[in-house]
Structure formats: C-alpha cells, structure tokens
Amino acid sequence: MSTGPRLDNTPRGEGRKILIVDDEDYITDLLGTALRFVGFETAIAHNGNDALRSIGDFGPDLVVLDVMMPSPDGFEVCRRMRADGDNTPVIFLTARDAPDDRVAGFLKGGDDYVTKPFGLEEMVARVHAVLRRTGSGDVATNLHEYADLVMDEDAHRVTRHGDAIDLSPTEFRLLRYLLLNADRVLSKAQILDHVWQYDYDGNASVVETYISYLRAKVDAHEPRLIRTVRGVGYTLRDSD
Numbered sequence: 001m002s003t004g005p006r007l008d009n010t011p012r013g014e015g016r017k018i019l020i021v022d023d024e025d026y027i028t029d030l031l032g033t034a035l036r037f038v039g040f041e042t043a044i045a046h047n048g049n050d051a052l053r054s055i056g057d058f059g060p061d062l063v064v065l066d067v068m069m070p071s072p073d074g075f076e077v078c079r080r081m082r083a084d085g086d087n088t089p090v091i092f093l094t095a096r097d098a099p100d101d102r103v104a105g106f107l108k109g110g111d112d113y114v115t116k117p118f119g120l121e122e123m124v125a126r127v128h129a130v131l132r133r134t135g136s137g138d139v140a141t142n143l144h145e146y147a148d149l150v151m152d153e154d155a156h157r158v159t160r161h162g163d164a165i166d167l168s169p170t171e172f173r174l175l176r177y178l179l180l181n182a183d184r185v186l187s188k189a190q191i192l193d194h195v196w197q198y199d200y201d202g203n204a205s206v207v208e209t210y211i212s213y214l215r216a217k218v219d220a221h222e223p224r225l226i227r228t229v230r231g232v233g234y235t236l237r238d239s240d
Helices: 025-037 048-058 074-083 099-107 120-134 169-180 188-195 205-218
Strands: 017-021 041-045 062-066 090-094 112-115 143-146 149-152 157-160 163-165 226-229 233-236
Touching: 017 025, 017 048, 025 041, 025 120, 041 048, 048 062, 048 074, 062 074, 062 120, 074 090, 074 188, 090 120, 112 120, 143 169, 149 169, 169 188, 169 205, 169 233, 188 205, 188 233, 205 226
Parallel strands: 017 041, 017 062, 062 090, 090 112
Antiparallel strands: 143 149, 149 157, 157 163, 226 233
C-alpha cells in the first residue's frame, strides 16, 4: 500500500470517531495510525459481526468498511445498518474495481467506494470529504421522539411525561429499535437480528421476556405504547 505524501498539512479530525473494518491487520494498523495522526479517534473490527457490535458500542461518525470479509460481508453490514435506521456514512474498501461493483456499493447505501491498493493521504482525504458532505459529527441526530416518549442516545436517557426511565443496555437497544420503526410491526426474528447483536443463537422467547420488562417501565404511563400484534410481532403505536 502506498503511503503517499506526508499528512502534516491534512485537515484535523477534531476527535471524530472512525471505525475501520478489515480482516487484514496491516490495513487496519496503517489506516488507524494515519487517521489518529490527523486527530481522529479510531476503533478496529476484523469481521462483520464485530463491526455491527462496534457500531453500537463505539458510535462512529464514519465507517471504513471492507467488502470482502467472512459472512456477513461489508455490503450486508451496510444493509443491516440502513435497515436499522443507522445513516452513519460508509466508505467501502475493496479490491474489486469493476463499474458494476461500484454501483452495487452505492445501491447498498455506501457514501464512497475506494479500491485497494490506496494511498493513505488519499484515504484520509476521502474520509474528510465524506464527513464534510454528509455533515456527520456537526449536528446531533440522535434524539428520537414518539408521542410523549423521548430517547436521547447521546445522553443515554429516556423519558416519558418528562420522567426519567431507567433501562438496561438491552432494554435501551430494544426500545431504540421500536422507536426507529414506530407504527411498523416487527417480528421476533427481526428483533432478535437487530437487538441481540445479529448473531444471537438463543430462543425467541427472550424477546417476549424483554418486551415485558420494557412494558413495565415504559407503559407505566397511559396510553400504552408497546403493542402486541398476535401472530405477527410487536409495534410502538399510540392508538389501537
């Protein structure tokens, strides 16, 4: 991989967070070093499942995402992010440079597409360009509201009628998924896939258990918001 010109005069990252996902250590090491040098905070993942966990835990402003990884691959990771309502910018990184591959990357929800080998200065410039174009990190977009229920992801705070609701991390993720899909009925399989880190291998009854936990806290106020649609799943809805 070409390192290109020095990065001394590159614009600063100002502490914004970049998640680098690639199954090749030398790529994550080099790119991580270059991004930290210009002021970004970085985290590393080496496969699709680790990437999905890190997105929730690290809260990146942008994801550099290798396409050719063990299942789920980069395209599938991005598809799941978008299905989950996560619009974090994604730069796909791949050795495949055919026009059809580039088109597929953009159709999957990517914001840019960089082919290997690449120069570090070019890659850092691409990161800055995508952040600038998408406005990522400049405006808070992590406030979700439905009826009198409010979730502030940045503060990790949930209120209803202005009263704070204390949720466990799993309850928080479950409520977030319901909020992002308010008025849409979600199956147990969909909830397991998105809330239990995509690789949970347990019984679907865990969904019923956590829905009951959530109801006891969120629906302590009227009207009830968390609804069961028999034979289908669950939804957040403020009227029958």
